[in-house]
Amino acid sequence: MDSSTAHAPGRSEWDGGVSPMGVSYGKLMMWFFLLSDAFTFSALLVTYGLVRSSHDAYTGAVDAFTFSQAYWPIPERVYEAIPFFHGLEAPLVFVGIMTFILIMSSVTMVLAVEAGHRMDRKAVEKWMLWTILGGIAFLSCQAWEWMHFIVGSETGRAVAEGTTFFGANLAHNQYGPPDFAAFFFFITGFHGFHVFSGVCLNFLIYYNTVMGTYDRRGHYEMVEKVGLYWHFVDLVWVFVFTFFYLV
């Protein structure tokens, strides 16, 4: 604990004037909020892990895969659509594009933070704008993913009575057991909501930057704090991407 601050001889840390763990109040609170949010997402993902492993896995060849309620589907056969390329089977391509967009927006965010350290308002504006754009692009892609999931693919799923079921509703989905759709919407929706709130916060901080608030304040730490939130959102996506689209 002593390594985090320096103090005059005769004074102890408990005499005040120092900040715990060497960071400002706002930044520490953001870290602890992110830890709590990590618990929330962890709870969701652990539940997903539990429910998914309680279902049978598909054991046949990838090419012979058909949708069925008897086993959990394999992701590369569920997520194979791209906008504007109807009918083209491109497994995991679109989600790869989404991951690239979100990681790039994280890079632009950290560049905004670096510019903030130098009090370079113009550069902060530029990089924040790119980050906001990336967030909006990601949300648009996710909205399309949801729409396509709900509408369904051309093949659908064969039902016992001889008909075909397409897409997803609140009770059934064409891809696998009902839990599959439930977890897809719940977890990607929860994450998408965090992206949305992140975009709103980023826009607020962008507006403040343009108005010169942080120049007058003398530091751009707000950009850093909102940057922590945005990186957290990216981090959650990295895990969601692995557990939903890869495993």
Added chain:
Amino acid sequence: MAHGEEHAQVTVLPPNKEKIKKLWTVAAILGAVTALEFLIAFTMSHGPLKTSIFIGLTIVKAAYIVGEFMHLRYEVKVLFWSILIPMIFVVWMLVAFVYEGIAISGVR
């Protein structure tokens, strides 16, 4: 913009080339690991080994994002461990519950 905003006395420092280069290097590493994950996704058959490799690579990406982008590697160690230790417990929880799920599937 309101009148008089420009009068804040601000000294703008030039870009820190080394720091920016380091950030883009980390970005390239994240891209490379993701590309590797895609390669594995299409070449390996599904199973516990493939899943373990994916989880391992994801933890590598998480370490770079949290350590470099969120700067946690350079913070005071108390803060570092305050974040890391609870997450280790979460990993324990994940492994335990997947184990439970497999046991449930045996009973189903």
